[in-house]
Amino acid sequence: MLGHITDPSAEGGLARRDLPEPEPQEHDVVVEVAAYAVNRGELALLQGRPDGWMPGQDVAGTVTRAAADGTGPAAGARVVGVADGGGWSERVAVPSHRVALLPAEVSYAQAASLPVAGLTALRALRTGGPLLGRRVLVTGATGGVGTFAVQLARSAGALVTAHVSGSSRVEQAKALGVTDVITEITDDAGPFDLVLEAIGGRVLADAVRRLAPGGQVTAFGITSGQRSEIAFFDFAQAAPGGRLEGFFVYRTGEQTFGEDLATLAALVADGRLLPQLGVVRDWSETVQAVDLLRRRAATGKVVLTRG
Numbered sequence: 001m002l003g004h005i006t007d008p009s010a011e012g013g014l015a016r017r018d019l020p021e022p023e024p025q026e027h028d029v030v031v032e033v034a035a036y037a038v039n040r041g042e043l044a045l046l047q048g049r050p051d052g053w054m055p056g057q058d059v060a061g062t063v064t065r066a067a068a069d070g071t072g073p074a075a076g077a078r079v080v081g082v083a084d085g086g087g088w089s090e091r092v093a094v095p096s097h098r099v100a101l102l103p104a105e106v107s108y109a110q111a112a113s114l115p116v117a118g119l120t121a122l123r124a125l126r127t128g129g130p131l132l133g134r135r136v137l138v139t140g141a142t143g144g145v146g147t148f149a150v151q152l153a154r155s156a157g158a159l160v161t162a163h164v165s166g167s168s169r170v171e172q173a174k175a176l177g178v179t180d181v182i183t184e185i186t187d188d189a190g191p192f193d194l195v196l197e198a199i200g201g202r203v204l205a206d207a208v209r210r211l212a213p214g215g216q217v218t219a220f221g222i223t224s225g226q227r228s229e230i231a232f233f234d235f236a237q238a239a240p241g242g243r244l245e246g247f248f249v250y251r252t253g254e255q256t257f258g259e260d261l262a263t264l265a266a267l268v269a270d271g272r273l274l275p276q277l278g279v280v281r282d283w284s285e286t287v288q289a290v291d292l293l294r295r296r297a298a299t300g301k302v303v304l305t306r307g
């Protein structure tokens with residue numbers, strides 16, 4: 001089968017080659033991939049594993065082989081799933097607890113955008129408890145995780161502020177239904193009960209300073225590449241009980257990834273969640289699509305489809 005593999009001699013360090021078919025474990029389904037998405041975290045992995053690594057976590061497609069242990073969907077089912085790797089290929093093995101059936105209303109391209117970014121948004125928001133009437137700040141709001149987080153927080157009844165990288169992104173954030181869009185976390189922003197923080201550097205430090213009493217910053221990314229300078233007195237406004245929590249989606253219980261993917265797919269099906277597909281290309285253009293994400297030329301998700 002054809003699939004992508006890192007190769008330092010290829011353009012962009014990534015080549016599409018003839019590769020061995022996936023070798024599923026007992027509890028894996030094999031998926032014929034119809035669409036896959038690129039995550040920012042994978043950009044670092046592409047550089048860190050330059051020789052012979054098969055990327056690809058977020059996949060959507062059809063089950064061609066059910067799991068040998070009888071778990072998960074049957075052959076022929078339309079599914080979305082989180083693979084351990086190898087998803088930028090014609091076929092991939094995915095643990096059955098990490099796949100969900102797709103409602104007919106959800107396209108493969110939409111579905112492929114959901115896994116890592118959607119699960120991160122959903123589960124990071126849950127760290128803030130019930131959100132009805134709560135003030136929530138989402139940084140990186142026009143990015144992959146951010147576009148899902150803004151919509152999910154609004155659906156949960158939160159009063160959402162979107163933080164974007166600059167004035168050119170304000171209209172894209174407003175299109176997600178938020179009226180409060182900021183490019184800097186100034187002293188009159190918030191205060192916020194929950195901040196989903198993707199950027200790091202000064203943005204993370206400013207977010208801590210603008211917490212409401214008992215509020216929480218859930219930090220899950222460092223897109224700026226910059227560390228933050230924070231001191232205890234930055235929590236003064238949040239006292240008593242302001243918190244900063246580090247969030248890692250793969251440590252939040254992958255056994256239930258499939259359940260949460262089903263929730264996300266159902267929200268897409270009933271129109272409450274609209275995946276923002278900033279770039280959709282044929283999979284022959286994977287290297288170029290990855291480059292668009294690297295150069296920050298895309299908003300929302302970057303998705304590749306197979307004819």
Ligand SMILES: NC(=O)c1ccc[n+]([C@@H]2O[C@H](COP(=O)([O-])OP(=O)(O)OC[C@H]3O[C@@H](n4cnc5c(N)ncnc54)[C@H](OP(=O)(O)O)[C@@H]3O)[C@@H](O)[C@H]2O)c1
Nearest residue numbers: 040041140142143144145165220221222223224248249296
């Ligand atoms: N902890 C976890 O489990 C987990 C899971 C998923 C993702 N992540 C991490 O979370 C972060 C976001 O992921 P993603 O998939 O949403 O990435 P993404 O699609 O690239 O989005 C990043 C967002 O941050 C904005 N941004 C970049 N640099 C900025 C800066 N210096 N100041 C302000 N805004 C800036 C971007 O704005 P532009 O539109 O201008 O580019 C974009 O809206 C990444 O660091 C990723 O590795 C962590």
